[in-house]
Amino acid sequence: MSGEVRLIPLRGIPELDEGGDLGALLVESVGRAGGLEAGDILVVAQKAVSKVEGRVVRLADVEPSARARELAGDEDARRIEVILRESRDIVRTRPPLIIAETSHGFVCASAGVDASNAKGPDTVVLLPLDPDASARRLRDRIRELAGVDVGVVVSDSFGRPFRRGTTDVALGVSGLTPLRDLRGQRDAAGYELHATEIAVADEIASAAELAMGKTEGVPAVVVRGVAVAGEGSGADLLMPRERDLFR
Amino acid sequence: MSGEVRLIPLRGIPELDEGGDLGALLVESVGRAGGLEAGDILVVAQKAVSKVEGRVVRLADVEPSARARELAGDEDARRIEVILRESRDIVRTRPPLIIAETSHGFVCASAGVDASNAKGPDTVVLLPLDPDASARRLRDRIRELAGVDVGVVVSDSFGRPFRRGTTDVALGVSGLTPLRDLRGQRDAAGYELHATEIAVADEIASAAELAMGKTEGVPAVVVRGVAVAGEGSGADLLMPRERDLFR
Numbered sequence: 001m002s003g004e005v006r007l008i009p010l011r012g013i014p015e016l017d018e019g020g021d022l023g024a025l026l027v028e029s030v031g032r033a034g035g036l037e038a039g040d041i042l043v044v045a046q047k048a049v050s051k052v053e054g055r056v057v058r059l060a061d062v063e064p065s066a067r068a069r070e071l072a073g074d075e076d077a078r079r080i081e082v083i084l085r086e087s088r089d090i091v092r093t094r095p096p097l098i099i100a101e102t103s104h105g106f107v108c109a110s111a112g113v114d115a116s117n118a119k120g121p122d123t124v125v126l127l128p129l130d131p132d133a134s135a136r137r138l139r140d141r142i143r144e145l146a147g148v149d150v151g152v153v154v155s156d157s158f159g160r161p162f163r164r165g166t167t168d169v170a171l172g173v174s175g176l177t178p179l180r181d182l183r184g185q186r187d188a189a190g191y192e193l194h195a196t197e198i199a200v201a202d203e204i205a206s207a208a209e210l211a212m213g214k215t216e217g218v219p220a221v222v223v224r225g226v227a228v229a230g231e232g233s234g235a236d237l238l239m240p241r242e243r244d245l246f247r
Numbered sequence: 248m249s250g251e252v253r254l255i256p257l258r259g260i261p262e263l264d265e266g267g268d269l270g271a272l273l274v275e276s277v278g279r280a281g282g283l284e285a286g287d288i289l290v291v292a293q294k295a296v297s298k299v300e301g302r303v304v305r306l307a308d309v310e311p312s313a314r315a316r317e318l319a320g321d322e323d324a325r326r327i328e329v330i331l332r333e334s335r336d337i338v339r340t341r342p343p344l345i346i347a348e349t350s351h352g353f354v355c356a357s358a359g360v361d362a363s364n365a366k367g368p369d370t371v372v373l374l375p376l377d378p379d380a381s382a383r384r385l386r387d388r389i390r391e392l393a394g395v396d397v398g399v400v401v402s403d404s405f406g407r408p409f410r411r412g413t414t415d416v417a418l419g420v421s422g423l424t425p426l427r428d429l430r431g432q433r434d435a436a437g438y439e440l441h442a443t444e445i446a447v448a449d450e451i452a453s454a455a456e457l458a459m460g461k462t463e464g465v466p467a468v469v470v471r472g473v474a475v476a477g478e479g480s481g482a483d484l485l486m487p488r489e490r491d492l493f494r
Contacts, residue, residue, distance in 0.1 A: 003256065003458075004253060004254060004255050004256065004458065005253070005254035005454070005457050005458045006251060006252070006253055006254075007251060007252035007253075007254070007454070007472075008251050009250065009251065092492040092493070094492055097492070099492060106409075107408075107409040107410075157443070157445070160407050160408070160409075161354075161407070161408050161486070161491060161492070161493035161494075162353075162354040162407075162485070162486055162491060162493065162494075163354075163416065163446060163449065163484050163485065163486055164426060164444060164446060164483070164484050164485065164486050165425075165426050165427075165444040165445055165446030165447075165449070165484065166443065166444065166445055166446060167414070167445075167446050167449050167450050167453065168450065169410065178412075179411060179412050180412075196404070196413065197411060197412040197413065198404070198412055198413055198414075198456070199410060199411060199412030199413060199414050200412075200457070202410065202412070202414050202453070203414050203415065203453040203454065203456050203457050204457065206414065206449070206450040206453040206454060207252070207254070207450065207453060207454035207457055209445070209450050210252050210447070210450050210451065210454055210470075210473050211250075211251065211252045211472075223457075225254075225458075226457050236411070237410050237411050237412065238409070238410065238411065239408070239409050239410055239411050244408060244409060245339040245341055245344070245346060245408070246339070246408035246409065246493055247408075247409075
């Protein structure tokens with residue numbers, strides 16, 4: 001039986017610099033919010049993770065390539081250069097928009113390179129090098145400090161084809177199964193559910209976004225009441241290129 | 248300030264036939280779950296809505312066209328015929344998969360035509376003719392019976408390019424603004440947020456799915472604590488074709 005789900009925003013977490021102990025701040029904040037329970041899932045915004053991992057680039061240090069200058073048009077070619085360095089493929093371009101496949105395999109705008117909420121107008125924040133490893137480190141630190149084994153999702157806001165606006169998705173996970181496979185299961189009426197896999201980790205990330213509020217400095221949310229314990233990888237959510245009708 | 252969000256599943260709602268009073272059943276169920284509060288959003292699965300609206304087709308009544316037979320391959324050409332009738336454009340095909348643009352403008356597998364959880368092995372369920380109108384009727388009926396003005400989202404599970412698995416999205420809405428426009432707003436650090444629109448109604452639908460549990464007969468969820476009151480349409484979430492890089 002599925003029961004009530006709670007989305008609990010974690011407040012009072014300041015902006016961190018490289019090397020900051022994000023896990024400790026999360027545990028402190030969650031203590032003020034009533035503590036963690038086994039089975040909780042902690043959703044942490046990618047940007048907070050990237051900053052403590054030092055995934056910040058000062059554009060003053062970037063020399064744009066000829067290709068970056070060509071793609072940039074009226075935009076800052078140094079930012080385009082950073083996007084190209086984060087990409088293993090450019091999927092679509094329409095200046096100033098670049099849809100890229102990142103080195104991890106995520107297909108998203110600007111290869112996840114983001115200027116907003118950065119540490120200054122001339123810096124950009126990159127995606128974590130290995131979002132699963134980021135999630136695992138936070139999970140380990142939380143278990144060490146709070147004595148509770150939680151699932152962790154590192155989330156980011158992605159646009160998508162055909163629909164306006166961003167929804168949050170899971171880049172990396174630890175301690176949970178990101179896809180729920182219902183193939184072969186029967187529904188309440190006894191009929192087989194066809195071809196149904198639910199991207200539950202993406203739904204968890206989107207749910208958490210509702211409690212984050214982009215402009216209010218809430219980089220993490222506890223999701224309580226969703227049974228997804230297990231092991232998996234954010235890469236489980238990536239459509240293999242040969243199965244993708246839109247590549 | 249964003250606060251806690253609760254996702255409350257509504258139980259004990261039986262399968263309904265055409266003309267059934269889904270609004271009354273929702274109000275009864277929500278009464279058992281503690282009642283409604285102003286500002287609540289009720290997310291209702293498309294399939295429950297379609298059934299009371301009579302959007303069910305018996306395949307025995309369908310004569311497939313030549314094109315349906317051609318696209319069907321080993322599949323049931325009558326089902327393909329229904330998909331073609333629901334479509335205004337075929338976006339991609341790879342048998343047995345058809346990605347179509349529905350008459351409403353949704354881009355999804357099988358034009359939203361779904362065999363699972365139907366009223367028999369040889370029936371299919373179609374999307375509502377006008378999902379905003381469906382949401383509005385439910386909202387009006389709930390206000391009439393419960394005296395509370397809620398937002399209503401009619402949701403469905405859609406696949407998407409680049410990522411595996413489905414996430415729930417909003418087909419139709421009433422009493423809420425489906426896109427949150429942050430363009431021009433400044434984030435916690437004082438920097439401008441660029442080009443950010445959040446598809447909050449889709450995130451609400453995805454969040455609700457977490458509390459629905461596909462196989463357990465929970466066709467509706469109360470989402471409490473998300474401030475999105477306003478007016479809008481599910482069509483606000485559709486990317487205009489001329490802006491879509493993937494069409």
